[in-house]
Amino acid sequence: MAVAASDVTAKGKARRSRPDRSPGGRKPWSAAGFLLPALLLLGALVVYPLVDTIAQSFQDSSTRAPVGFENYSRALDRDSTITALKNTFVWVVLVPGLITGGGLIFAVLTERVRYGTAVKVILFMPMAISALSVGVIWRVMYEPDPDRGLVNALVGVGANAVAGAGAYPNATAGAEQDIEQTSAGMTSNQEVSAGDTVVFGLTAITDAEVPPEAEQAVMPEAAEGAITATVWRDFKPGGGTPGEIEEGEFGLPNAPVELVDESGSVVASEVTGSNGSVTFEDPGGGPFTPRVAAATFDEGFQGFSWLAPALVTPSIIGAFLWASVGFAVVVVGAGLAALPRDLLEAARTDGATEWQVFRHITIPLMAPVLGVVFITMTINVLKLFDIVYVTAPGASIEAAQVVALDMWRTSFQARNFGVGAAIAVFLFLMVIPIMVLNLRRFRREES
Amino acid sequence: MSATAEGVAQPREATKTSEPLTQRMAGRFSRGPLYIFLVLVGLFWIIPSFGLLVTSFRTPAAYSESGWWTVFTDPAQITFQNYADLLQNDSIVNGLLNTVKIAVPSSIAVVVVAALAAYAFAWMKFKGRDLLFLLVVAMLVVPLQMALIPASRLFNITGIFGTVWAVILFHIAFGLPFAIFLLRNFFAGIPKDLLEAARIDGASEWQIFRRLILPLGMPAIASLLIFQFLWTWNDLLVGLVFGGESAPLTVLIRQQMRTYGTSIDVIAPGAFLLMIVPLIVFFAFQRYFVQGLLAGAVK
Numbered sequence: 246m247a248v249a250a251s252d253v254t255a256k257g258k259a260r261r262s263r264p265d266r267s268p269g270g271r272k273p274w275s276a277a278g279f280l281l282p283a284l285l286l287l288g289a290l291v292v293y294p295l296v297d298t299i300a301q302s303f304q305d306s307s308t309r310a311p312v313g314f315e316n317y318s319r320a321l322d323r324d325s326t327i328t329a330l331k332n333t334f335v336w337v338v339l340v341p342g343l344i345t346g347g348g349l350i351f352a353v354l355t356e357r358v359r360y361g362t363a364v365k366v367i368l369f370m371p372m373a374i375s376a377l378s379v380g381v382i383w384r385v386m387y388e389p390d391p392d393r394g395l396v397n398a399l400v401g402v403g404a405n406a407v408a409g410a411g412a413y414p415n416a417t418a419g420a421e422q423d424i425e426q427t428s429a430g431m432t433s434n435q436e437v438s439a440g441d442t443v444v445f446g447l448t449a450i451t452d453a454e455v456p457p458e459a460e461q462a463v464m465p466e467a468a469e470g471a472i473t474a475t476v477w478r479d480f481k482p483g484g485g486t487p488g489e490i491e492e493g494e495f496g497l498p499n500a501p502v503e504l505v506d507e508s509g510s511v512v513a514s515e516v517t518g519s520n521g522s523v524t525f526e527d528p529g530g531g532p533f534t535p536r537v538a539a540a541t542f543d544e545g546f547q548g549f550s551w552l553a554p555a556l557v558t559p560s561i562i563g564a565f566l567w568a569s570v571g572f573a574v575v576v577v578g579a580g581l582a583a584l585p586r587d588l589l590e591a592a593r594t595d596g597a598t599e600w601q602v603f604r605h606i607t608i609p610l611m612a613p614v615l616g617v618v619f620i621t622m623t624i625n626v627l628k629l630f631d632i633v634y635v636t637a638p639g640a641s642i643e644a645a646q647v648v649a650l651d652m653w654r655t656s657f658q659a660r661n662f663g664v665g666a667a668i669a670v671f672l673f674l675m676v677i678p679i680m681v682l683n684l685r686r687f688r689r690e691e692s
Numbered sequence: 693m694s695a696t697a698e699g700v701a702q703p704r705e706a707t708k709t710s711e712p713l714t715q716r717m718a719g720r721f722s723r724g725p726l727y728i729f730l731v732l733v734g735l736f737w738i739i740p741s742f743g744l745l746v747t748s749f750r751t752p753a754a755y756s757e758s759g760w761w762t763v764f765t766d767p768a769q770i771t772f773q774n775y776a777d778l779l780q781n782d783s784i785v786n787g788l789l790n791t792v793k794i795a796v797p798s799s800i801a802v803v804v805v806a807a808l809a810a811y812a813f814a815w816m817k818f819k820g821r822d823l824l825f826l827l828v829v830a831m832l833v834v835p836l837q838m839a840l841i842p843a844s845r846l847f848n849i850t851g852i853f854g855t856v857w858a859v860i861l862f863h864i865a866f867g868l869p870f871a872i873f874l875l876r877n878f879f880a881g882i883p884k885d886l887l888e889a890a891r892i893d894g895a896s897e898w899q900i901f902r903r904l905i906l907p908l909g910m911p912a913i914a915s916l917l918i919f920q921f922l923w924t925w926n927d928l929l930v931g932l933v934f935g936g937e938s939a940p941l942t943v944l945i946r947q948q949m950r951t952y953g954t955s956i957d958v959i960a961p962g963a964f965l966l967m968i969v970p971l972i973v974f975f976a977f978q979r980y981f982v983q984g985l986l987a988g989a990v991k
Contacts, residue, residue, distance in 0.1 A: 275897045276818040283809035283868055289846065290865030291831055294839035301841060351733070358723075358730060366978070367734045371741070373974035373981075374967050375926030377942045381963035382744045384952065385760070393759045395743060567740065572985065579986050628835045631928040635946060652837045657933055662841050669837045676833045687829050 295673075302666035316667040320655075325643060326668060329651035332558055333675075336629060336647065340562060340569075341622035345615050347566065348573020352581055355574065365578060369571025376568070380635025383564035387551035397548035404546035411543035412499045413454055419446035419479035421488030430503070430539040437504075438531035439470045445537050446479030446488060447497065455495050460520045462496035472525040476500045476517050476537055496521020500541045504533040514538070552637065554644035561636045561645060568632070569625070573618045580614035581607075620679055627675050648672050741967070748774060748960035755956045774957045784962060787944035791925060791966075793856045794940055798863040799920035803913055805864065806871030811901050813872065814879040815887060825876070831869035839866070840933050847934060854936025862934055863924045871916055874987055878912035879905055915984025918977050922970050941966055 305312050320326045351368060355361035371379060388394025391401040416431075418424045423434045424445055437443050442465040455478060462477035479485070481493040502523045504513040512533065515523045551560040584607065592602050630649040637645035648671055656665025746760040749770045763769050778784055812818070813825050843862055847853035852861075882905065890900050906913070931940040945962040948955040974981060 276812045276816040276821075279808045279812035279816065279897070279901070280824075282805045283872060286805065286861070286865045287828075287831065287868055290843055290862060291834060291839060291869075294842035294846075295834060297842035298838050354726060354730060357726060361730070364730050364734050367737045370971070370974065371737070373922055373970040374741070375928070375942060375970065377926070377928055377945055378744070378963040378967045381945070381949075381959055382740045384949075385743055385747050385960070386740050388759075393755070393757075395739070395759060395761065398759060398761075567737065571737075575982060575985055579982075624833055628837070631942075634928070635949065638952065639950065649835065649837055653840070653929065653933070656841055657844075666841055669835070669841070672835045673838050676835060680830050680833050683832060684826060684829055687826070 298666045298669050299673075301662060302670045304663060306661060306663040312663070316663040317670075320664045320667045320671075323664075325646050325651050325654070326648075328643065329646040329648045329668075330671070332646055333627065333629075333648045335558060336562065336626045337623060340565065340626050341619045343566060344570050344573045344622045345577075345619045347570045348577045348618055349611070349615065351570065351574045352577040356578065356581060365571070365574055368574050371568040372571050374568070376631035377635050379564055379568045380632055383560070383567075383636055384552070384638075387560055389548045389550045389552075391546060391548040394548065394551075396551060397546075400549065401546040411539075411541045411545070412456070413447065413450050413497060413541055414544040415449050415451070415454070416447040416542055417449045419448040419487055422446045422479070426542075427536075428539060430536045430541065432505075432534060432536040435535075436532040437472050437535055438533070439472060439528060440467055441472055442467050443472070443474045443535045444490065445474065445476040445502075446490075447476065447537075448478070448480050450478050450480070450497070456498055458519045459495040459498055461492070462490045462494050462521045464490050465522055468524065470527060472504065472528050472531075472533070472535070473522060474502050474517075474525075474535055475520075475522045476502065477521040501538040503536050503538050504528055504531075505536060506531070506533055552641055554641045557637050557641040557645040561633055564636055565626075565629075565632055569622065573622070576618050577611070577614060580611050584610055620682065624676060624679055627672065648675075744960060744964055744967075747956065748964045750774075750957075750960075752954055752957050755960075756953060774961045778958060778961050778965065781958065783944055784941070784958065787939060787941035788965065790856055790931075790935070790938050791940040791942070793938075794859045794863065794927075794931070795921055795925040798860040798867070798924050799917055801860070801864045802867040802871050802920045803917050806868055806875050806916070807906065807909065807913065808901070809868075809872050810875035810879050811897075811905050813876045814882075815900075815905075816897065828869050828872050832873060834869075836862075836866050836930070844933060853934060854938060856935075856938045858934040859930055859938070859940070862930050863920075863927070866930075867920050867923065871920065874916055874984070875909065875912055878987070879909055882908050911980070911983060912987065914977070915980045915987065918973060918980050919984050921973060925970055926966075 301309070302316050303311055303313065304316075351364075355364045355368075358364075374382075386394060386396050389397060391397040418426050418431055422445070424431050425434060426432075431445055431447070433443050433445070435443060444465065462475055465473035465475045467473065475490065476497045477490055478495050478497055479487060479490075481491060485491045485494060496517065496519065498517050498519045498521065500517045500521075501514055502517060503511045504525060506512050513525050513528050515525060517523045549556060551557075588610075589602055589606060592606055597605070628649050629647050630653065633645050633647050633650050634642075634653075642650075648668060652665055652668040652672065655661050655668055659665075743760050746763055747755065749772070750760060750763070751769070751771055751773070754769045813821060813828075839862075844853060847858040847861075852858045886904060886908075887900060890904055895903070926942070927940070928942040928946060931943045932946070935943055941962065945959055945966065948958050948962070952959065
């Protein structure tokens with residue numbers, strides 16, 4: 246839990262009184278009585294364990310004999326600790342800044358509209374939710390199949406609009422066909438020259454995939470100086486005879502057919518009509534290898550595996566931003582509301598542009614508040630455990646590893662307390678600069 | 693300029709928002725795009741949670757076939773069976789009970805223990821007070837990972853490991869630094885004259901604490917209580933390490949996630965069940981929630 250030690254509201258500042266406020270409490274034993282429960286609990290479960298963890302990090306797990314820095318070097322020899330340190334570094338470098346910046350932007354924007362408060366409430370509602378629920382929410386969102394995961398479904402809408410899925414993504418070459426499915430498309434094994442015909446019988450095309458404008462397929466007719474081709478669905482209810490264009494079998498429109506010369510370059514490309522036929526009027530000499538272009542069979546966007554090892558950390562960062570930016574919005578928003586309005590007005594009267602006011606007055610005045618948000622988020626990110634542990638699937642957990650998670654897994658799954666204690670000390674060392682910062686600020690505010 | 697139009701309505705709202713700031717961006721955004729942008733942002737923040745809600749009403753078979761949004765075209769997918777099964781699931785129900793047994797007493801205890809200490813720090817004179825309080829401030833950022841190993845040994849020795857008591861005690865201890873810090877700052881702002889008058893009237897420290905400090909400190913105490921409750925209710929790590937057979941709901945749902953795809957009918961409604969209480973608390977006590985957030989920046 247917690248905390249940048251500061252009170253960000255003007256109200257809070259005014260509330261805090263000077264030190265040496267108390268003439269009372271003359272009886273030290275009564276002070277002791279008030280303090281006793283807190284001191285006992287803090288002593289037994291915070292201070293003593295902290296000292297003991299540091300001690301254990303220099304001791305053998307079972308015998309507790311001193312081993313110097315052995316636990317530390319063993320920790321640093323492990324891939325998981327190295328990954329954890331790297332990932333925690335990435336988190337600390339990226340996330341507090343993104344949240345503080347995002348908070349500032351959203352706070353400024355929501356202030357401008359009447360229903361801004363409602364947007365603020367929505368933004369910071371996820372703060373009340375457990376990391377476990379946040380993890381489950383985003384597991385559902387990040388499902389890799391675009392038919393099941395909303396993130397991929399939305400990306401897919403964009404990706405397919407740009408690249409476009411093919412007309413017949415699942416089609417395969419039918420039986421009794423002299424064609425081969427390659428990365429370039431459905432390539433005929435038969436070479437053609439002017440006056441020849443060629444057919445492409447495809448199967449595994451569902452009724453839904455056959456476009457409504459499709460008509461009865463026709464056998465291509467040889468024509469002088471031209472090459473004609475038909476692409477059709479070599480299947481009709483009941484099956485039909487493979488390799489033959491029969492009554493009831495549809496031509497496949499919108500399939501680009503290409504002629505490839507011996508050097509491998511495409512010399513002509515035409516799209517099939519509603520009966521599946523296409524005619525190359527004047528293809529030139531040849532011979533050519535005809536093929537149905539690969540784009541026809543492009544399966545379109547198949548979805549990113551957001552939670553696979555390669556993407557898991559950025560994806561969890563996304564979920565964490567979703568869950569945490571509301572905190573920044575509320576704290577920064579309160580800070581904005583407390584800005585001295587006359588100062589801003591004076592600057593405007595003096596002819597400062599809105600950008601100058603923002604840059605030279607608002608930002609400097611807001612610096613302490615932005616600092617509090619930044620530091621609070623830095624601590625949270627350093628101690629990050631549950632959202633990673635819940636969101637990363639088993640296969641990705643090593644790739645998503647962070648220091649606090651590594652500490653738990655080492656200590657309580659592998660039962661290696663010595664190395665676990667060393668990792669905990671790493672974590673402690675990372676928060677010490679913030680501790681010093683907090684103490685300094687506290688002393689300054691008190692005096 | 694749109695800000696001029698806004699200026700007409702301004703006097704009424706003058707105390708609520710700071711218009712200069714709202715004017716600031718006026719030249720850079722016209723209202724329309726801003727509204728659309730904020731609506732999109734709002735949707736983006738609501739839809740994921742809504743997706744979980746819908747998912748919690750679908751069968752695992754439906755989950756493995758299609759996205760939750762297909763319920764809009766095929767409402768027949770919706771089933772209440774998941775929740776019915778969940779409430780028949782002894783281990784889940786037990787976990788929910790444990791969560792209540794942990795969250796309620798530990799939040800109350802933190803507030804009581806911290807209020808006592810905060811009063812001493814704010815209004816009593818004793819040797820080493822300032823140093824001791826600096827120590828509390830230092831403890832604000834100590835990661836609880838620093839205490840897990842020794843504390844689990846302590847709990848083993850005392851025989852409370854694996855009971856709710858271990859989880860409760862640990863939550864209290866690690867909630868205290870923030871709680872003491874927050875309450876001490878608030879108590880210190882209570883007017884000195886009130887306390888002096890009470891002391892002249894011969895009230896004991898305990899009486900002053902009970903009759904004066906606690907009632908006057910209620911806003912801060914309420915904020916703290918809410919935060920502590922949400923924190924302990926939502927906790928996974930402490931329950932995971934010390935809970936054992938008395939693990940809270942978070943731990944039990946996490947265990948189900950090992951077989952994520954086939955257990956989605958437990959995980960989704962379980963995760964949603966876990967969210968309901970914090971959301972109710974959040975909406976019912978939003979004011980205190982925000983106050984607590986601002987009075988110290990939190991969790």
